[in-house]
């Protein structure tokens with residue numbers, strides 16, 4: 001068991017990549033707080049984990065609201081005695097379209113869920129990590145944050161912010177034995193955001209065009225990202241901080 005008894009929060013774990021991360025970590029012995037704004041979906045993920053013999057519980061919270069993130073962190077400590085890892089996965093994008101057509105409300109929502117959430121997780125979890133003598137943040141960024149394409153400009157920018165913020169925090173919090181790392185997944189067609197990224201229904205033509213830009217010849221899966229998260233959450237990564245692991249099949253353009 002690679003993360004035996006570690007207390008781990010996974011935000012946005014009611015579906016998609018977060019669900020995959022929560023299940024993989026639980027299968028390796030973690031006690032997982034499944035967070036989401038969607039209670040039905042989150043409870044279902046918890047039930048699946050428990051049915052497989054794992055330990056998990058649900059906590060509803062909006063990652064863009066300070067009081068709710070504070071309560072989420074407190075719940076992990078109250079339920080599992082400590083907090084070892086916080087996986088900031090919850091994310092949102094405006095639909096793929098020209099930058100000038102994205103509304104101010106969509107921009108604000110994108111930055112609230114993708115970037116302010118990192119600020120709030122840092123503010124509320126860092127004191128717990130410091131008191132314990134260490135901890136680890138894993139922030140789900142995106143290939144979009146390093147190799148942007150047209151149509152997702154504000155989303156791309158938000159993920160660029162996640163990446164550089166994570167590197168800065170790694171430098172700042174390292175002396176407290178707090179590690180901060182990122183994962184950059186490439187497109188995953190089996191998630192809730194897929195049609196938004198694609199700018200419409202995922203036709204075979206769209207998929208084929210996109211897949212052709214990934215040298216390993218397929219899209220990412222939640223398991224691909226979860227396996228990388230498992231490594232970063234484990235003690236195997238004790239000296240790894242400030243890195244951004246590309247989970248993108250070598251996407252080059």
Ligand SMILES: NC(=O)c1ccc[n+]([C@@H]2O[C@H](COP(=O)([O-])OP(=O)(O)OC[C@H]3O[C@@H](n4cnc5c(N)ncnc54)[C@H](O)[C@@H]3O)[C@@H](O)[C@H]2O)c1
Pocket residue numbers: 011012013014015016017018035036037038041061062063064089090091092113140141142143184185186187188189191192193194197
């Ligand atoms: N799917 C992809 O192709 C892809 C690629 C690169 C990066 N990512 C990133 O991976 C992460 C997960 O995305 P996904 O594709 O699995 O999306 P998804 O929509 O399938 O899952 C996101 C989950 O987050 C929850 N959520 C949304 N807003 C929330 C909030 N304010 N507070 C708490 N939970 C909230 C949703 O209810 C949902 O269950 C995101 O950060 C996304 O930007 C996704």
